[in-house]
Amino acid sequence: MTSTVTDSPLSRPGEDAEVIVRFENATKTFVTGKGKGRREVTAVEDVSLNIRRGEIYGVIGYSGAGKSTLVRMINGLEPATSGKIQVDGHQVDGRTEDQLAPVRRDIGMIFQQFNLFTSRTVAGNVEYPLIRAGWDKAKRKARVEELLQFVGLTERAGNYPEQLSGGQKQRVGIARALAAQPKILLADESTSALDPDTTQEVLGLLRRANREFGITVVLITHEMDVVRSIADRVAVMDSGRVIEEGPTARIFSAPQTETARRFVGTVSHDAPNAEELAHLSQHSRGCLVVVDVRDGVDVGSVLSSAAARGVNFRIVFGGVSVLQKQSFGSLTLDLAGEPQAVEETIAALGELTTVKEVSA
Amino acid sequence: MNWSTMGPQLLTAIGETLYMVSVTMIIAGLVGLFFGVALYVTRPGNLYASRVVNTAINLVVNFVRPIPFIILLAALGPLTDSVIGTRLGQNAAIFTMSIAAVFAVARIVEQNLMSVDPGVVEAARSMGVSRPKIITTVILPEALGPLVLGYTFLVIGVTDMSAMAGAIGAGGLGDFALRLGYQRFNDEVTWAAVAVIIVLVQLVQFVGNSMARKIMRR
Ligand SMILES: Nc1ncnc2c1ncn2[C@@H]1O[C@H](COP(=O)(O)OP(=O)(O)OP(=O)(O)O)[C@@H](O)[C@H]1O
Ligand SMILES: [Mg+2]
Numbered sequence: 001m002t003s004t005v006t007d008s009p010l011s012r013p014g015e016d017a018e019v020i021v022r023f024e025n026a027t028k029t030f031v032t033g034k035g036k037g038r039r040e041v042t043a044v045e046d047v048s049l050n051i052r053r054g055e056i057y058g059v060i061g062y063s064g065a066g067k068s069t070l071v072r073m074i075n076g077l078e079p080a081t082s083g084k085i086q087v088d089g090h091q092v093d094g095r096t097e098d099q100l101a102p103v104r105r106d107i108g109m110i111f112q113q114f115n116l117f118t119s120r121t122v123a124g125n126v127e128y129p130l131i132r133a134g135w136d137k138a139k140r141k142a143r144v145e146e147l148l149q150f151v152g153l154t155e156r157a158g159n160y161p162e163q164l165s166g167g168q169k170q171r172v173g174i175a176r177a178l179a180a181q182p183k184i185l186l187a188d189e190s191t192s193a194l195d196p197d198t199t200q201e202v203l204g205l206l207r208r209a210n211r212e213f214g215i216t217v218v219l220i221t222h223e224m225d226v227v228r229s230i231a232d233r234v235a236v237m238d239s240g241r242v243i244e245e246g247p248t249a250r251i252f253s254a255p256q257t258e259t260a261r262r263f264v265g266t267v268s269h270d271a272p273n274a275e276e277l278a279h280l281s282q283h284s285r286g287c288l289v290v291v292d293v294r295d296g297v298d299v300g301s302v303l304s305s306a307a308a309r310g311v312n313f314r315i316v317f318g319g320v321s322v323l324q325k326q327s328f329g330s331l332t333l334d335l336a337g338e339p340q341a342v343e344e345t346i347a348a349l350g351e352l353t354t355v356k357e358v359s360a
Numbered sequence: 361m362n363w364s365t366m367g368p369q370l371l372t373a374i375g376e377t378l379y380m381v382s383v384t385m386i387i388a389g390l391v392g393l394f395f396g397v398a399l400y401v402t403r404p405g406n407l408y409a410s411r412v413v414n415t416a417i418n419l420v421v422n423f424v425r426p427i428p429f430i431i432l433l434a435a436l437g438p439l440t441d442s443v444i445g446t447r448l449g450q451n452a453a454i455f456t457m458s459i460a461a462v463f464a465v466a467r468i469v470e471q472n473l474m475s476v477d478p479g480v481v482e483a484a485r486s487m488g489v490s491r492p493k494i495i496t497t498v499i500l501p502e503a504l505g506p507l508v509l510g511y512t513f514l515v516i517g518v519t520d521m522s523a524m525a526g527a528i529g530a531g532g533l534g535d536f537a538l539r540l541g542y543q544r545f546n547d548e549v550t551w552a553a554v555a556v557i558i559v560l561v562q563l564v565q566f567v568g569n570s571m572a573r574k575i576m577r578r
Binding site for chain 1: 483485493504575
């Protein structure tokens with residue numbers, strides 16, 4: 001089921017791609033209780049961002065950061081307290097529940113707990129939005145077959161949700177969300193209830209929906225691996241605000257905020273923390289340096305010429321990963337040898353990339 | 361017991377009970393369904409959330425439900441008279457039984473609808489399904505199994521009410537047991553009525569349970 005799509009980053013929606021979802025100073029405040037127990041929680045605060053047509057947009061952040069609220073504002077499940085939200089040219093804020101219906105028909109949604117209709121079969125679940133959209137019977141039947149084929153559940157058409165595994169349920173959820181041919185797909189923690197293999201299966205489907213049908217995908221997750229493997233751009237949320245936003249590769253290689261750094265750290269633990277550094281210093285024979293590695297940074301050639309001059313180097317910590325065709329990571333080196341030669345090696349590295357001396 | 365005279369009277373009584381119970385279940389079942397759905401959808405955070413409407417319906421339901429049926433029969437006399445044209449007989453009994461049963465049905469419907477996963481309703485909302493359609497094509501089908509069990513349970517309550525209908529001359533098995541059995545010290549007659557009621561209730565229970573089991577696939 002897992003498909004490896006090998007497309008170049010160039011085929012992804014670029015800077016000039018049309019905006020499909022636009023938040024302008026959007027705020028959502030929940031009021032709970034009344035009288036003295038009245039409390040206000042600002043779940044989303046003054047968020048402005050653009051999601052481009054055809055991209056996979058990731059939203060990450062700690063629990064309670066406001067990710068679900070932000071995404072639910074796109075289809076009006078949470079009405080904005082203030083600010084503007086535009087989806088595919090339609091204004092979403094200010095609409096009543098009944099006025100939201102036509103906008104929602106263009107937005108599919110999948111859920112962490114799947115939310116399948118227990119009173120309907122697999123085929124019945126997928127067919128339901130088509131009945132509501134007024135498709136005739138023959139067209140519905142063909143579409144249901146096509147979708148079940150897409151998610152690989154043709155054999156399960158007559159089963160009820162309780163007869164399926166979690167991964168299969170989410171595949172039904174995806175088929176149902178895609179049924180009425182939406183332009184946008186919202187996925188709130190769509191893989192958080194699944195094991196790693198099943199997660200890959202579901203992500204593969206989302207990626208295919210994006211590549212084959214051109215559907216814009218907005219994906220919430222707290223699993224960094226998920227964002228890394230699928231998102232074109234990422235928004236990092238903290239306490240209701242989007243504190244950092246940009247291409248996934250940029251967020252991973254050069255996170256600007258502490259929250260983003262901590263998230264990135266959970267997947268690429270390539271620089272030693274204080275404790276590890278203390279341990280490394282104890283065993284160091286020379287000078288410890290942390291070197292940032294990215295595409296075009298040829299650390300190897302510097303080190304081989306250093307070795308020729310008698311500098312003895314050891315790689316004591318590090319890691320390099322590839323994200324959307326770009327390498328990034330960091331290596332911690334222990335350089336021993338003549339002080340002059342070591343210093344010159346550090347200088348040579350410094351010309352290529354960022355170098356941090358972490359011990360004398 | 362003299363079957364040649366009692367037999368036909370017992371059959372008539374069975375017919376009267378079946379008639380009163382089924383007509384009441386149809387009327388109260390539909391009207392109560394409406395109010396039960398109204399109670400559910402007007403709850404805070406639900407499709408038609410409205411504190412005013414919810415509180416109003418709750419107030420009426422809580423007010424009427426604890427009134428013992430035999431007292432309601434008497435108390436609603438003037439209303440029955442003006443609507444049905446008489447305070448006596450089967451139709452008068454059905455009128456009062458329906459009023460009493462509506463509130464019980466409403467409460468049971470509300471409780472059973474609360475078993476519907478709010479996530480499923482949210483999924484339907486996210487598809488842009490209109491609220492009336494969400495009620496008829498998502499909420500009610502999702503709660504169908506529990507609803508059938510709830511209605512089955514209510515049939516027993518309505519049968520219980522119908523036994524008191526004899527008090528206003530509506531006949532039925534209760535009247536049969538009291539008038540021809542109890543008052544004439546004819547225990548066999550009373551026990552015949554009891555046996556018939558047990559069989560009827562068991563039958564309804566069996567049909568209801570197996571329908572619910574089929575719907576819920578258990
Ligand atoms: N319906 C609501 N009523 C009151 N407060 C709410 C409501 N929904 C969310 N909140 C509050 O808003 C804040 C943001 O919640 P939200 O669900 O958007 O966070 P999240 O980032 O999705 O978290 P998680 O990762 O746990 O799903 C939280 O403090 C939460 O308690
Ligand atoms: Mg959430």
